[in-house]
Amino acid sequence: MAELRGFMPPRSPEGRASIVPSPPWHYSGEMLTVEYRTDPAGVAELLPHPLEPADEDPGAVAVVFADWQSCSDTFEELLDPVRAQYKEAFVVVRCRYRGELWSRCVYIWVDKDFALARGWHQGYPKKLGSIWLTRPVRYGRAGPRLEPGGRFGATLAEADRRLVDVRFTVTGPSQGGGFVNALPMLHHRYFPSIERDGEPSMNELVTMKGYQVESSTVWGGHAELTFHGSPVAELTRIAPRELLGGYYRSVGMSWDGGTLLDPGR
Amino acid sequence: MAELRGFMPPRSPEGRASIVPSPPWHYSGEMLTVEYRTDPAGVAELLPHPLEPADEDPGAVAVVFADWQSCSDTFEELLDPVRAQYKEAFVVVRCRYRGELWSRCVYIWVDKDFALARGWHQGYPKKLGSIWLTRPVRYGRAGPRLEPGGRFGATLAEADRRLVDVRFTVTGPSQGGGFVNALPMLHHRYFPSIERDGEPSMNELVTMKGYQVESSTVWGGHAELTFHGSPVAELTRIAPRELLGGYYRSVGMSWDGGTLLDPGR
Amino acid sequence: MAELRGFMPPRSPEGRASIVPSPPWHYSGEMLTVEYRTDPAGVAELLPHPLEPADEDPGAVAVVFADWQSCSDTFEELLDPVRAQYKEAFVVVRCRYRGELWSRCVYIWVDKDFALARGWHQGYPKKLGSIWLTRPVRYGRAGPRLEPGGRFGATLAEADRRLVDVRFTVTGPSQGGGFVNALPMLHHRYFPSIERDGEPSMNELVTMKGYQVESSTVWGGHAELTFHGSPVAELTRIAPRELLGGYYRSVGMSWDGGTLLDPGR
């Protein structure tokens, strides 16, 4: 009797064909966070019942660009880095649920399929995009230093249209890395029914957070942020009204599952 | 109260951000099918309980390359073709279930995210790959004619490794387009639990088929097929023992949902 | 004594490593041409001495999108189509030189390196871009028919920015395929000196044209054209003032060298 192996499809005799290897997953990367305020109505319309806006600063949003390496517990992906490296851009808001405050990713783009599928597993609503993020350097003139005055750019495109432009200038060390993307994540894992007009096959409310989270010193600074229109994005509905600041840091973490809060059926 | 719209994540206020628009979906494309026999044990190990191998020709396999345009009922994607065009390579076997014979896609690669997500909806275990398929032409010398002697190539790569090489030579019109990928599809829609050691959140057995299926004349011919090894593919476990033939045709179809055969819980 | 072989670098012992194989080159493809009038000053500033604007209709411009297969005289690329297929978008104006009227490509983008290098050989000032062009179909609903009412889209992006959007609607068969890109090409082949402030190493004025040119029936129609700004493109300097029409056809041709008109030194 055949038994298929593998964490996600395609499941196969040896389990090697899965679009993403089995957790735990380990991550090391660079992260640029820009926080801003939008019209709170723009955040509220992204929060399905029974989620509610945060009481304080309900229009706060974070846009995060990250340049990652990730791997499974075999660590073999690190020696075949086409399977380990990817870039990511995402948008996070806060919400209230069961009396607590959570972070919630509402839009996210990555540039590899393993990262896309892994995101869907975690409730991140990933699409593919083209993401670029300036790297700090320590030698030569082709890059900023991580020190006051260092200037960074970050861009996102989807379907050959530029969606986001960020510019960030370091002013100095920062006590923290922002408050919007700092809480446990509250995500829906949603999958429609194969049947027309059927109930969703999956509509779970879940939470998760990484473990063994490490971070470098955080560098804070001034940020500029521009969203551009697209027929397949709705970022301009949460356009910035007031920029709050930016944060650059190196991070590490691991992930090994989350918690089902509401099975949705 | 916010209501999120959109067929799949990311669900959004207007529903335009979804990785794929709502069905029905329409498809028009070119399709090259190569059929061969492998060791029947290689097919059997791809069929999880309660699926069983076909009684006749249990080692038959089809490899299909396709160059598609697809769109939603708005047809707007056809005017922004980066959102309509994609290429695909997939492997199909047959199986028995509830006394009937079905086709089943066991491996499949596409080169766009909307096609990947749509496939996951339909139970196709899609990953991203790089797919190329020679096009027939009617002018100039840079392409085969759809007539005896016309020669085509088709290739698949994943993670910067060539996985499949196909060569096909037209011998003449064919009565049919192959028997392996000709039955209703029997697919699992599988999604693991967010919780470690949890039961899968989705493990449905479904079937589907297109409607308004149209096809050109089918051109049959001789085919050569080579699978190459990869740490993230198991194609060499179903390597060809005997080539049965190849078929080239233009097709059109629409798709608007399937049928849940077994909810798997 | 080593002798290096190959048409262009990298030149190697067997000559197989060259970025593009040796001519003759054969081309078969689909071509959408949009013609319009811009401010004649926008054309004139693209014509270096001693080239002069056309006397009649000096502001006429053609934007062409093409979906190609190409190959060398070995035809082996057609069986490994990743080396044969590419897409292209280019902008053509007319000019006068030595009392004759010529076509001249002023901007052009392709999506493969072999096409880029080949273009530089021919004097086409190619950069890489992402190019998409709707294909006509004969089966299914996911594509226009080549008949009145058929609607096509075409887009160009460079460096993750959309530069050009075209929409084209067939009105009926056309006597010709446009007049701007219809003359022998007059191109500069320009290469700067390795030395700062040195004279260019190559600054030739050349002409060329294909042979064994074949064409399908031409379908004419209405076109819309939009240029978007970019820090690395100057298309908006030749923005459309008046759309003249569009043309869709299948073409074939071969190319085996051109003629040096002025060595430029």
Place this chain on the structure above:
Amino acid sequence: MAELRGFMPPRSPEGRASIVPSPPWHYSGEMLTVEYRTDPAGVAELLPHPLEPADEDPGAVAVVFADWQSCSDTFEELLDPVRAQYKEAFVVVRCRYRGELWSRCVYIWVDKDFALARGWHQGYPKKLGSIWLTRPVRYGRAGPRLEPGGRFGATLAEADRRLVDVRFTVTGPSQGGGFVNALPMLHHRYFPSIERDGEPSMNELVTMKGYQVESSTVWGGHAELTFHGSPVAELTRIAPRELLGGYYRSVGMSWDGGTLLDPGR
């Protein structure tokens, strides 16, 4: 009278359209070098007259993988990093010319068009490829540390075929970064005639070197190297016989032109 501006084609009224901005160019990046010995005949056949093999260690070869940021003197590319970042893999040998010893790049792949064109200017025979190189990290488990035991991978693919696999394990600090790619470069800048059987339009012998070269500590170690066959590469003709070692470092440099040694006509 129109005057076209821009360092390379496409030359345009403002000079912003050029495939690469004007020098000087600044570079900052990470570099992994693997040195090995091949059959000296394999090196000799890559050296056209009047270049000759090195007297000592004539079979020595370096394979270099690099992950770059680069920019012009405006530094604007660093804020739009899709125009600054690229990856590179190249093969270097040594040769004698006019009684001196030189380094010479015989094969090289990059993943951006601006890097390709810039390389052609410098005499690097660039093609496009897909290049991946493990990054060292300081946080988390998804990457090696730059310390003894740290393990890196690097891969190159062209036309959907894997060409090179490298594995590197740090053993400790190294006095130097290798001897093969350490000399002034001796390159041909070669461009064929537009006319069949014409003399090359450019066939210069040039030399160049960077300035303001900076380097981190060099980490040395053990390396493994595998070349795979391809119809469009000849790397297997210089397959490794003996691995000499590997070196990892961060570097910075600038470049502002070279010297014409022999105009070749």
